[in-house]
Amino acid sequence: MYTKIKEYRARNGLTQADLAEKTGVRRETIVFLEKGRYNPSLRLAHRIAQVLNTTVDEIFFFDDEDGEKA
């Protein structure tokens, strides 16, 4: 899984700790998400997309999809 969380987070001027606080998760969860090493629940993915002012399919891509690697 690839994500564009890092890119969107930078666009919104948020740190990993800020995003973690706004979404109610640990900072290390955001770290693993950005590295593509954690598959979030639909609820968390939706929450992250909301905080980053985008949609879920704009920031999360799976290996068999045509998404740009973050």
Add this chain to the structure above:
Amino acid sequence: MFEISHVILMQNQQRNVLILLIMAMVIVLGVILLTGNIIEPDFLAWFFILVVIILVLSLLKRSISRKNRSIIVFLGLFMIIATIVIQLTWNLPDNPVSISAVFICGFILLIWAWRLGRYESRDNMIQDERSLKIGTYAISYSWYLTFLVVAMLGWLAAMGKISLDISTFSFLLIILMPVSACFFQWYFNRVGDVF
């Protein structure tokens, strides 16, 4: 939305603690009935360990706060000091496994509290979906490992290679289950997820 889901999570945890306490009561009543309604010091020691384990787990499920860590330290010190006092003052016939078990459990609690203290300044105090998932899988893997160990011990005992009394066997399981759960939790936390 996050606050509502957090409240639901807390309610579920309280319900789970209640289920654990009911199970503990059933175990205690079962032991009393099976031992002919006689409450012996060994029984009290095992009962005390059971209560402490449930209490510590319920505290940690609520939150890994400084207050809860202090309670764990207090329980650990109490268990260690109590066993030392009992060993020095009581005239015990031999060295019962239950007394050693209380001492080792107290020691484990102190190490656990110290380990939790190392993470106090970080955001590890929060329980999020990843930590809960990892915790659940760690307990599941611990259960599988314990099952394999029990099967192996049963096999060796059936072949006459080893002979374990029930106290040693119970003590082995009491130590193996939480220690292996902690190990798997640490491992999955390093990996990032459970795939």
